[in-house]
Amino acid sequence: MSDLINLNIGDAALIGVLGYLVVFLGLVLLMIVVFILTRIMIAKSKKAAAAEAPAEAAAEEPAKALPAPGTAGDLKLYDTDPKDAAMIMAIVADSLGKPLNELRFKSIKEVKDK
Amino acid sequence: MDIIGTLQKLALESGFAGFFMAGGWKNLVMILIAFVLLYLGIVKKFEPLLLCGIAFGCLLANLSYFISLGGSNALYHPELWSEFLDASSPYYHSYGHIMQHCGLLDFFYIGVKAGIYPSLIFMGVGAMTDFGPLLSNPKSLLLGAAAQLGVFVAFFGAILLGFTGPQAASIGIIGGADGPTAIYLTTKLAPELLGPIAIAAYSYMALIPLIQPPLMKLCTTKEMREVKMVQTREVSKTEKIIFPIVVATFVILLLPSTAPLIGCLMLGNLFRECGVTDRLSDTAQNALMNIVTIFLATSVGATMVGDTFLQLKTIYIIILGLVAFGISTVGGLFGGVIMYYASGKKINPLIGSAGVSAVPMAARVSQDVGRRYNKSNYLLMHAMGPNVAGVIGSAIAAGFLLSVFG
Numbered sequence: 173m174s175d176l177i178n179l180n181i182g183d184a185a186l187i188g189v190l191g192y193l194v195v196f197l198g199l200v201l202l203m204i205v206v207f208i209l210t211r212i213m214i215a216k217s218k219k220a221a222a223a224e225a226p227a228e229a230a231a232e233e234p235a236k237a238l239p240a241p242g243t244a245g246d247l248k249l250y251d252t253d254p255k256d257a258a259m260i261m262a263i264v265a266d267s268l269g270k271p272l273n274e275l276r277f278k279s280i281k282e283v284k285d286k
Numbered sequence: 287m288d289i290i291g292t293l294q295k296l297a298l299e300s301g302f303a304g305f306f307m308a309g310g311w312k313n314l315v316m317i318l319i320a321f322v323l324l325y326l327g328i329v330k331k332f333e334p335l336l337l338c339g340i341a342f343g344c345l346l347a348n349l350s351y352f353i354s355l356g357g358s359n360a361l362y363h364p365e366l367w368s369e370f371l372d373a374s375s376p377y378y379h380s381y382g383h384i385m386q387h388c389g390l391l392d393f394f395y396i397g398v399k400a401g402i403y404p405s406l407i408f409m410g411v412g413a414m415t416d417f418g419p420l421l422s423n424p425k426s427l428l429l430g431a432a433a434q435l436g437v438f439v440a441f442f443g444a445i446l447l448g449f450t451g452p453q454a455a456s457i458g459i460i461g462g463a464d465g466p467t468a469i470y471l472t473t474k475l476a477p478e479l480l481g482p483i484a485i486a487a488y489s490y491m492a493l494i495p496l497i498q499p500p501l502m503k504l505c506t507t508k509e510m511r512e513v514k515m516v517q518t519r520e521v522s523k524t525e526k527i528i529f530p531i532v533v534a535t536f537v538i539l540l541l542p543s544t545a546p547l548i549g550c551l552m553l554g555n556l557f558r559e560c561g562v563t564d565r566l567s568d569t570a571q572n573a574l575m576n577i578v579t580i581f582l583a584t585s586v587g588a589t590m591v592g593d594t595f596l597q598l599k600t601i602y603i604i605i606l607g608l609v610a611f612g613i614s615t616v617g618g619l620f621g622g623v624i625m626y627y628a629s630g631k632k633i634n635p636l637i638g639s640a641g642v643s644a645v646p647m648a649a650r651v652s653q654d655v656g657r658r659y660n661k662s663n664y665l666l667m668h669a670m671g672p673n674v675a676g677v678i679g680s681a682i683a684a685g686f687l688l689s690v691f692g
Contacts, residue, residue: 178450179445184454188438191438191441191683194682200428202533202678203424205536207424210424
């Protein structure tokens with residue numbers, strides 16, 4: 173190879189190609205490392221999720237049998253979006269000046285204009 | 287009292303007298319260039335955080351030429367740095383000599399020369415960068431590699447135009463679209479070209495929204511540009527913490543010359559992600575970054591003195607820089623097109639142009655162009671993967687060139 177200060181065209185082309193290959197090689201190897209890392213992490217999180225699932229299911233059972241404190245039974249919605257229902261309940265509670273869990277809503281029905 | 291004589295003495299001692307000295311016109315031209323750069327930074331908002339400092343550094347260094355004629359008031363001494371770089375000089379690589387005779391800007395420049403400021407800027411960049419998009423799609427590292435094409439094509443072009451190997455390497459790295467990397471490599475390989483290379487690198491980074499879209503249109507079809515990419519997976523906190531440690535270890539072992547840049551980049555990122563060093567992360571991405579930017583910009587600007595800047599070489603560098611930027615964009619887009627076909631037309635090739643490492647400007651351009659062709663397309667997060675891969679890619683390219691020519 174010629175002097176690195178006064179490079180000839182052939183050597184310059186060689187360094188250019190080699191440099192591009194080194195960048196590619198470096199990032200391909202890094203990609204493989206990252207792939208391995210992510211596979212390990214995904215497998216670990218799946219394992220953890222699988223272990224948590226039965227425990228969560230077991231924990232949910234008693235919740236179905238016994239309503240949480242402050243729950244005032246089921247609310248029936250007729251032609252009403254749950255988001256709208258939540259907003260209506262919040263407005264009613266605010267207007268009455270009472271906490272929401274002390275009020276009981278049996279049903280909310282949209283009254284359509286005739 | 288000799289009034290005429292006193293006025294004559296005052297006139298001769300003033301900086302204005304220097305305008306008429308030999309070579310004074312060059313510094314005058316540089317002062318005008320500094321005004322133009324200030325205009326571009328302040329009014330046109332071209333990378334203002336850097337360009338304002340660079341322009342003012344240039345102004346001060348060239349004013350310094352005039353005020354130093356009657357005494358030792360100079361803020362910057364190019365002759366000191368020539369001796370510092372001259373292997374035959376008794377002051378070769380003598381920081382002691384510099385410290386003894388330096389002006390304020392010489393003192394700032396020591397941080398550039400020693401490679402401290404670019405590395406600290408990289409720490410700030412690391413603290414600001416979310417590598418999540420790259421982790422959720424590691425294939426985007428390939429686009430970061432493809433977009434380094436311009437670095438090596440411009441290197442070759444610079445050799446054809448008669449530059450030396452180290453100078454050509456410093457010019458080529460403009461194609462990496464990474465200011466701190468360009469400054470770092472140029473300081474090590476061709477410090478005499480630092481001014482024009484820094485100006486070219488930062489100017490083209492600011493001009494990315496103008497340079498890239500026509501090339502994106504040229505290299506892709508309408509069908510490709512309309513591809514809507516699916517949402518990538520969510521990356522866990524643990525992955526984000528492990529990533530900088532793995533990258534630093536792996537890349538530094540692979541290319542030891544990248545250690546200062548990659549080491550600081552990943553340290554900054556670890557501060558961001560580990561969750562227990564919020565104060566350090568905040569300092570790295572704000573206070574430290576701002577302080578270093580001031581020193582870096584003014585001292586780089588100070589290297590733009592008339593004698594070294596006003597040469598035909600500067601014009602070549604500006605042209606080669608543009609070529610490097612353009613070819614890097616094309617390289618990234620071709621990488622994107624290959625991935626488009628390889629993925630069964632699921633990857634939008636426009637994200638390839640973001641492989642040049644101008645973060646986040648290049649990713650924003652991909653997003654904007656993508657939305658122009660498909661209103662429901664959100665490419666930003668997909669483009670951030672190649673974009674941050676480009677930062678690592680340009681550091682590897684710089685590391686390679688440093689190991690060959692350093």
